[in-house]
Ligand SMILES: *[C@@H]1O[C@H](CO)[C@@H](O)[C@H](O)[C@H]1NC(C)=O
């Protein structure tokens with residue numbers, strides 16, 4: 001009996017102490033009616049009067065820019081979102097409960113605002129939501145979540161690779177309009193941008209410039225719900241593309257320009273130009289992999305590549321024409337003289353070795369025919385030879401002084417084209433400079 005009495009006494013002491021200051025969670029949970037299954041808390045929007053809208057405050061931080069896909073016009077980011085709202089029924093006075101300042105409550109027991117991201121096209125499996133939410137004494141609930149999100153974003157690639165993209169991440173309730181759920185943010189956009197810049201680890205080729213918060217108060221007339229938009233502005237780091245695409249293409253143009261100074265007689269000029277053209281087409285292939293085919297307006301880089309390709313292509317055609325004219329000239333003039341030339345060459349070659357050979361090795365034998373010829377015949381023979389060679393030299397000189405008509409036309413075409421080519425290059429590069437290259441200097 002005494003044992004029972006002491007037990008009852010102890011129980012009484014326990015109950016009385018819990019009433020004054022309860023340091024266990026049980027007391028608090030009982031006070032909040034969370035110990036029993038309370039479906040009401042999960043189904044009802046937690047306001048005492050239904051006319052009071054619930055203000056959902058959202059904070060979004062950008063942890064990383066994982067991928068920007070120009071082809072599908074999507075941006076994959078790693079974001080962290082914290083939602084805050086107030087439950088008017090779940091409040092307590094911390095002094096009554098041993099200064100408990102925060103309580104974790106399973107999400108399944110509570111009403112949650114159905115706020116979602118409108119641009120989100122990723123599968124839901126990538127959302128990592130905590131199964132519990134934090135509850136504060138004034139009834140504020142906070143539910144953090146992080147997510148790998150692929151969102152649609154209209155990418156404007158006109159200035160690629162010196163482009164800045166604006167991507168909207170819009171939070172909105174799926175079912176409730178402004179009379180039930182209103183949206184707002186806890187921190188200002190400047191604070192969020194600063195924190196994001198510090199936290200961001202993976203950025204790829206992108207740099208976070210700014211985040212802006214735009215609140216849209218939907219009304220029945222506009223037909224839209226309340227929206228909270230994070231306008232994320234990111235800038236591309238263009239150096240890779242400058243080194244990989246723009247500078248090589250510029251060098252190819254310069255090389256093609258320089259190839260005008262290769263002598264026409266050598267056959268290398270044309271093959272050199274064709275090699276340059278092939279190299280440029282490789283660059284075009286790289287570009288094809290990057291840019292989408294959905295652009296209405298051609299990006300500057302595409303115009304740049306195509307223009308250089310066209311310029312070099314035209315200069316290859318011109319080199320072909322000039323080469324053809326040279327060949328034509330060679331056919332008309334040289335074929336008539338080449339046999340004579342060959343004969344003279346053979347004769348000279350035949351004659352030349354005889355003289356030193358005769359002088360050095362067999363002076364005695366050669367003296368015999370020389371003795372037979374008298375001085376006059378010998379002089380006549382020499383005179384004939386000298387006359388013949390003189391004629392040859394004169395004809396050759398005529399040849400050089402008077403190139404064929406085709407050859408002259410080729411030289412004129414070449415000079416005119418070269419001048420035009422130089423002018424076109426100048427105009428093209430300065431035009432590109434004003435519209436597009438100038439963006440380089442801002443980096
Ligand atoms: C808990 O439930 C009881 C009855 O079920 C009710 O009287 C009490 O007001 C509720 N407490 C809270 C904090 O809702």
Ligand SMILES: *[C@@H]1O[C@H](CO)[C@@H](O)[C@H](O)[C@H]1NC(C)=O
Nearest residue numbers: 086101136137138139140141
């Ligand atoms: C409720 O308490 C939390 C945590 O202390 C605080 O951040 C928040 O501003 C409070 N809310 C209101 C409406 O006072």
Ligand SMILES: *[C@@H]1O[C@H](CO)[C@@H](O)[C@H](O)[C@H]1NC(C)=O
Nearest residue numbers: 154166167168214216229231
């Ligand atoms: C982003 O949202 C703002 C405000 O709703 C709108 O003005 C802007 O056009 C949107 N931008 C894009 C790229 O959709």
Ligand SMILES: *[C@@H]1O[C@H](CO)[C@@H](O)[C@H](O)[C@H]1NC(C)=O
Nearest residue numbers: 055182183184215216217218
């Ligand atoms: C939208 O509503 C909120 C809360 O009612 C208000 O503070 C804010 O100024 C409104 N914004 C606009 C653009 O009307």
